Amino acid sequence: MPPTIRSTTLAVAAATALATALLTGAAPPADADATNTAGAAGPHCAGRARLHAPGAERQQADCLEELTTAGTVASGHTDPADWAGLTPKDLAVPTGVPGIQIDGYFPDTSTTNTNHGWNHDAQFVIRLPDHWNGGLVVAGSPGVREQYANDRAIGDWVLSRGYAFAATDKGNTGVAFHRDGQAPGDAVAEWNTRVTQLTRAARAVVAQRYHRPPSRTLATGMSNGGYLVRWQLENHPELFDGGVDWEGTLWRADGPNLLTFLPPALAAYPRYAAGGPEAEQAHSAMLAAGFPAGSEFLWPFHHSYYWDLTQRIYREELDPGFDGPAEAGTPFCAPGTPACDADYAYAQRPAQVHEAVAKIALTGRIGKPLITLHGTLDVLLPISQDSDVYAEMVRRAGRGGLLRYYRIEGGTHVDSLVDAFPDRLRPLTPCHRAAFTALEDWIGRGVRPPAGHTVPRDPTADPATLLTSCPLGG
Structure with missing residues (x-):
């Protein structure tokens, strides 16, 4: 959900050397082609010059000996900072997936994504393995990360199974993503548009490379990426098979949503952590807000790195008027402080706030x-x-x-x-x-x-x- 975490725990996890053994037990998909269908398109990287993502303003196609992070880290075709903290340190990394990688961007007016020195949003990556199984997997990034965020958790594995893989930065990135768009909710609404746009473009590129369209197109993603899967299957089922x-992430105009359960946590957790006579009542408030019993050992980390920042930047996107001219509130403000997100009451906010959420619901x-x-x-x-x-x-x-x-x-x-x-x-x-x-x-x-x-x-x-x-x- 939130941007890349810089905590010691996750930094250590991200810095650990990646294993090189292929995860065992990965059988080919049920309807995978019995033969190497990429052979119909010619040898390794043949026809690279004729590949073009429809609608892209800029693109670069590279012939790679390894499309997984086992090779793309060294070749500069991924960004480890983009997927830091999302996977266990000992997760195996598949190898032996040669093919073509296309990096590019669609026309956009925002410039939060600095990858490749492009300073341009709506960046995407499309990977086309030589040994293709006939399928395409499309993903949007979790949190407010960039287009390589799914590489280690999802991309490596589906590529090793023969899928073409496409991912997008969703059209805006970083903790100030809410500056994009003309009205509240526009920045998040763009995420959905960009996944649809990339899916159509990637299907066309797959047909260019392999001389036939994908036999199945699957959407997947985590956190905000999971929200994008839900939205696409609700609004564009014609593009996907599943x-x-x-x-x-769940967005509902009447709740629950992030803005209904994070403020109670911000208000109650400090009292719980402090102990004393208010601790039991604060604990009950945390449970009532939805935080499960038995998860208490995770609360200190989430209070430090997740809850406050997530509440403030998404509230700024959907309800910028709450704190007046300030931008994304005051970090870790105490309840009772003017315009403090710990006191935020979504149900009491004006109709236009609920309308902004309805835009992405x-x-x-x-x-x-x-x-x-x-x-x-x-x-x-x-x-x-x-x-x-x-x-x-x-x-x-x-x-x-x-x-x-x-x-x-x-x-x-x-x-x-x-x-x-x-x-x-x-x-x-x-x-x-x-x-x-x-x-x-x-x-x-x-x-x-x-x-x-x-x-x-x-x-x-x-x-x-x-x-x-x-x-x-x-």
């Missing part, structure tokens, strides 16, 4: 199969205030048959925290991979995934097992 939503009316997974110990987007609610929205919209929802016991918002608490947390990355392969079977073979349920954390499983296995049950 999606995997990894703890997507979800409905639950998905039009293609969707698998949602969410950790029960997520304390940035508490599960009871997010995916539990969205699953019910889908059911009430009459689309329950298109949804499988898995609550992952012991999962939290970013997998790097598993390195700090291996005895209490489990990584969601292998659960995402299990969900992705279940989606492949669902749309490719007609094999319906298990009914939605809470996936237990095996208390006897060691960290290595939890990093490579997440059975969804039968």
